[in-house]
Amino acid sequence: MLWLRPDCRQHSDPATGNATYSGAPAPSYFSTLEAMTAEMSTGMSSVAAFAGADGSGGIKGIVPVGQAFLTAVTAGLATRNLYASDALADGLIDLWFNDGTHASVAGSYLSALTTFGSITGLDPARFGAGERAARELGISARDAVLLQRVASVQLGFTNSVPEPGSLALVVLALLGVAGLRRRAAPVQIARG
Numbered sequence: 001m002l003w004l005r006p007d008c009r010q011h012s013d014p015a016t017g018n019a020t021y022s023g024a025p026a027p028s029y030f031s032t033l034e035a036m037t038a039e040m041s042t043g044m045s046s047v048a049a050f051a052g053a054d055g056s057g058g059i060k061g062i063v064p065v066g067q068a069f070l071t072a073v074t075a076g077l078a079t080r081n082l083y084a085s086d087a088l089a090d091g092l093i094d095l096w097f098n099d100g101t102h103a104s105v106a107g108s109y110l111s112a113l114t115t116f117g118s119i120t121g122l123d124p125a126r127f128g129a130g131e132r133a134a135r136e137l138g139i140s141a142r143d144a145v146l147l148q149r150v151a152s153v154q155l156g157f158t159n160s161v162p163e164p165g166s167l168a169l170v171v172l173a174l175l176g177v178a179g180l181r182r183r184a185a186p187v188q189i190a191r192g
Contacts, residue, residue, distance in 0.1 A: 113151035
């Protein structure tokens with residue numbers, strides 16, 4: 001399932017690809033991200049049911065990327081309106097590229113996590129704050145853990161998405177415990 005498309009106010013120059021923005025939203029068939037997600041979910045379920053109707057086995061499942069985007073937005077972790085005056089300074093994760101249609105790096109990471117968990121049956125939250133791909137993509141450890149948790153919740157591995165502040169406290173506590181363990185661990189010297 002594709003990710004959602006927020007209220008799109010950009011128009012691209014077909015020759016250069018440069019986006020220009022207007023104050024008014026472009027025409028849309030959906031009044032909210034929730035309405036678009038519901039319609040896409042219904043459509044994907046119908047396609048899956050139709051594909052299996054001939055007895056071939058059809059589609060085995062739907063990767064709920066669009067639902068994961070909506071979960072991040074409704075949990076207050078991701079920016080809902082990328083055109084809001086405070087969108088760049090709201091402290092929330094930006095899931096969309098500035099064209100309002102394509103996924104940003106963080107949105108692509110959430111999509112990949114959701115796909116990974118759907119295909120492997122493994123919980124994406126297993127990666128944790130030091131996950132290499134997130135680090136190499138420039139995603140902060142905080143945001144990586146939040147996005148991993150969103151994918152985990154969406155796929156049913158975890159029950160709830162943490163508040164951004166509570167997650168920071170948990171990460172700090174874990175780092176503190178790890179630091180205490182290092183200090184308390186006896187030093188072993190190999191004898192040769």
